[in-house]
Amino acid sequence: MPRESYQDKLDDLREDVLYMSEVVLERLRLGLDALEQKDEELAQEVIEGDHEVNQMYLELEQDCIDLLALQQPVASDLRFIAASFKIITDLERIADLATNLGDYSLEAEEDVFPEVDIQTVADVTIEMVEAAMDGYANQDADTCYEISETDDEVDALCERASEAVVRDLIEREVTDEATEEEVERLMGDVSRLLLTIRDLERVGDHAVNIAARTLYMVENDADLIY
DSSP states (O other): HHHHHHHHHHHHHHHHHHHHHHHHHHHHHHHHHHHHHHHHHHHHHHHHHHHHHHHHHHHHHHHHHHHHHSSOOOHHHHHHHHHHHHHHHOOOOHHHHHOOOOOHHHHHSSOOOOOOOOHHHHHHHHHHHHHHHHHHTTTTTTHHHHHHHHHHHHHHHHHHHHHHHHHHHHHSSSTTTOHHHHHHHHHHHHHHHHHHHHHHHHHHHHHHHHHHHHHHHOOOOOOOOO
């Protein structure tokens, strides 16, 4: 394959990975909106849209394999292809977490813990993914380290949110008149909220993974990979 054509393929891969990230982030935002608004139609859109992301992932995976097979890449190109492959894996998993949010919203009936600020956690994690993809697009090593530091903030936010849910549940009085159905509904809402917090924390973890692979791609530095 002519070198110019090979470079075009590398450029196309970068653009396609960035496009996939835009689709995934939109799915994540829709999942959060569905959960906040208890919007069944929006939730179904997120759930059904997961197939599109999975198909995109498979096509990009094949592109990476083809690039490795068509021409023996130099070290920098090899790191780029390997990093891109790992990044689309993280993006696909973020899309799965967005689908989880759609599933939770179908079952949620009311805000039993309105004092728990899920949106703040969500905003920070979305910004982390956006920054991670900007670092990938611009080959910016400094951004990668900043994202790793922000993850500590997300972990702390998630820990405080989970503690608030558990504390409220302990302090809440369940009267003798409460039916078994009412108790089960409360426990279901608690479970979904804790799962939402956990999933958002995982989104942050995937953003760190993306940053780690970008750092390795740019500087051959595995410092953030774990």
